[in-house]
Amino acid sequence: MAHGPVQDWREGARKMASRVIPVDVFDLVIFGGTGDLARRKILPGLYRRFRAGQMPRDARIIGAARSELDDAGYRALVAEAVREHLEPEKRDEESLAAFLETVHYVTVDARGDAGWKELCALIREGTVHAFYFSVAPSLFGDLAERLRAHRLADGKARIVVEKPFGHDLESARELNRTLARHFDESQIYRIDHYLGKETVQNLMAVRFSNILFEPLWNAQYVDHIQITVAETVGVAGRGEYYDKAGALRDMVQNHMMQLLCLIAMEPPYRFDPDAVRDEKLKVIRALKPLTARDIVRGQYDAGPGIPSYREDVGNPDSFTETFVAMKVEVSNWRWEGTPFYIRTGKRLKARASEIAVVFREPPHAIFGQPRDGQGNVLVIRLQPNEGINLWVRIKEPGPGGMRLVEVPLDMSFAEALGPAAAEVPEAYERLIMDVIRGNQTLFMRGDEVEAAWAWIDPLIADCESCGEPPILYEPGSWGPEESAMLMHREGRRWREIRE
Numbered sequence: 001m002a003h004g005p006v007q008d009w010r011e012g013a014r015k016m017a018s019r020v021i022p023v024d025v026f027d028l029v030i031f032g033g034t035g036d037l038a039r040r041k042i043l044p045g046l047y048r049r050f051r052a053g054q055m056p057r058d059a060r061i062i063g064a065a066r067s068e069l070d071d072a073g074y075r076a077l078v079a080e081a082v083r084e085h086l087e088p089e090k091r092d093e094e095s096l097a098a099f100l101e102t103v104h105y106v107t108v109d110a111r112g113d114a115g116w117k118e119l120c121a122l123i124r125e126g127t128v129h130a131f132y133f134s135v136a137p138s139l140f141g142d143l144a145e146r147l148r149a150h151r152l153a154d155g156k157a158r159i160v161v162e163k164p165f166g167h168d169l170e171s172a173r174e175l176n177r178t179l180a181r182h183f184d185e186s187q188i189y190r191i192d193h194y195l196g197k198e199t200v201q202n203l204m205a206v207r208f209s210n211i212l213f214e215p216l217w218n219a220q221y222v223d224h225i226q227i228t229v230a231e232t233v234g235v236a237g238r239g240e241y242y243d244k245a246g247a248l249r250d251m252v253q254n255h256m257m258q259l260l261c262l263i264a265m266e267p268p269y270r271f272d273p274d275a276v277r278d279e280k281l282k283v284i285r286a287l288k289p290l291t292a293r294d295i296v297r298g299q300y301d302a303g304p305g306i307p308s309y310r311e312d313v314g315n316p317d318s319f320t321e322t323f324v325a326m327k328v329e330v331s332n333w334r335w336e337g338t339p340f341y342i343r344t345g346k347r348l349k350a351r352a353s354e355i356a357v358v359f360r361e362p363p364h365a366i367f368g369q370p371r372d373g374q375g376n377v378l379v380i381r382l383q384p385n386e387g388i389n390l391w392v393r394i395k396e397p398g399p400g401g402m403r404l405v406e407v408p409l410d411m412s413f414a415e416a417l418g419p420a421a422a423e424v425p426e427a428y429e430r431l432i433m434d435v436i437r438g439n440q441t442l443f444m445r446g447d448e449v450e451a452a453w454a455w456i457d458p459l460i461a462d463c464e465s466c467g468e469p470p471i472l473y474e475p476g477s478w479g480p481e482e483s484a485m486l487m488h489r490e491g492r493r494w495r496e497i498r499e
């Protein structure tokens with residue numbers, strides 16, 4: 001292949017992708033270290049950082065949970081988790097054996113005194129120590145309290161808190177108050193793993209390091225924005241939690257609002273944790289209130305060989321929504337008149353998350369081109385195939401006259417990087433390394449979480465009190481027909497999304 005600027009760029013990008021800057025030596029305690037999240041995401045992620053040379057060999061990973069295990073037993077569990085959840089090309093037995101030497105285990109009771117002395121003995125004075133709360137949210141307060149009581153909540157300590165962060169404004173406030181009794185805000189890392197995705201950060205890079213997009217990034221040039229988070233799975237296995245939560249709490253209050261914030265926020269004065277989070281907070285505060293009548297709520301029905309949601313959760317009367325679609329408006333100077341349409345659901349046609357920024361049509365069509373509002377679209381794809389595409393209209397090649405065709409300009413890494421794309425850290429890996437580095441930019445601040453609840457609480461209360469059941473939809477569809485109508489009414493349509 002001939003060398004040129006593009007080829008040079010690709011080589012540069014490949015080198016960058018494999019460049020790792022090791023973090024300082026740390027002790028990381030995973031409360032709930034035998035649980036599902038630890039086995040699927042946290043432990044395989046740490047191994048990947050170890051194998052890449054980012055996690056130092058003298059770091060310590062300390063599993064802490066209720067099961068009676070010793071170091072050897074836990075190492076066997078960790079090895080099994082790595083083998084089960086990482087493809088063969090992402091692991092090798094030699095580095096896995098070296099990784100396991102960093103792994104320890106203590107049996108600890110978050111609600112009692114058992115195990116805490118042993119835990120204290122494993123944590124080295126002077127090293128960064130992080131405590132990952134990968135346990136049920138009802139234990140977060142107990143853990144914070146015991147860390148303080150055992151003098152582990154010192155200035156070197158950081159805590160990582162999983163979702164859900166409360167189930168409404170009051171419970172989120174209470175949790176913030178409890179954590180604040182024992183830790184400073186600068187020590188609290190509230191995880192939203194969507195923020196750890198490569199493309200989400202690339203979105204900020206594209207917006208704020210190019211002159212090309214920002215001048216157009218407003219109501220004058222953006223017709224509307226679509227945010228879709230679609231899953232093909234149902235709720236089996238998580239039914240008990242989900243039936244009390246629903247899509248509004250489980251997806252919209254956190255992941256979707258975070259994505260909306262990153263699209264809508266003003267440029268922060270610096271890429272600094274508080275500067276970024278201040279701007280996100282302003283967006284949440286500018287959201288127009290919604291009522292149950294403004295949104296589409298759906299629930300998946302049974303399909304051939306597929307149980308209905310109500311069967312999945314064993315609650316024949318459940319009114320819990322597994323799908324929502326809504327038009328959200330940001331009341332500020334930049335966005336007045338540009339709607340944000342968001343939709344999320346389970347048992348939909350494809351597993352895909354994407355954001356589409358749909359630009360307005362040029363003021364005058366000199367080529368007589370169709371004015372279907374799909375000419376220029378910036379598509380930010382979070383999964384699968386993370387990447388960013390900018391759709392532009394060009395002339396269809398050939399002698400057929402001036403016919404126009406829409407083509408994507410591919411800004412995604414995957415194609416440029418080739419096999420090196422597999423080295424790009426996944427969300428959890430990146431976020432845990434940020435905790436060790438002490439960088440909170442990609443974590444939610446307490447006031448952000450409260451503001452998000454303050455906006456969504458009245459909407460949830462209205463949905464619960466209106467007495468209307470969610471609309472049933474066919475599994476494998478794009479949700480209730482009313483979701484398409486929400487767009488059609490305003491002369492718009494959801495973009496076709498494929499896996």
Ligand code: NAD
Binds near residue numbers: 108
């Ligand atoms: P899990 O039920 O699989 O594991 C719970 C862990 O907590 C186990 O290791 C158990 O030993 C430990 N534990 C329970 N009671 C304890 C006590 N009294 N003292 C010490 N340890 C105790 O849960 P999970 O699915 O791994 O979820 C953990 C957290 O992560 C939850 O807050 C959940 O909401 C959140 N989360 C999980 C996922 C996921 O995919 N599993 C995704 C997002 C968020």
